[in-house]
Amino acid sequence: MKNAIIIILALAILTLTNPSKSQYTAWAKEEIVEKSSNSIMTYLGGPIIGLTTVSKDFLVGTVYTTFYDGKEIKTLGMLGNFISFRDLKKEVFW
DSSP states (O other): OHHHHHHHHHHHHHHHTOOOHHHHHHHHIIIIITTSSOHHHHHHHHHHHHHTEEEEEOSSOEEEEEEETTEEEEEEEETTEEEEHHHHIIIIIO
């Protein structure tokens, strides 16, 4: 019984802190677009990110796939934070 309550509480916290697409777009504009070398994209990046992003919501987290500058960028949104799979692969596996 105690374990069931803990699991339900953890799932509720994960669900309530699942970030929205607008939060992702703001984060992606700051993290992806502003680090881009193309100065035109820094002005148009926010709307382009919003239009080229597909999201899969799993209630406890969301996977965002963004097509930007000829690249596919996958990001996990969970607990109000974002983790880019591209960065994870670069740091952990290579």
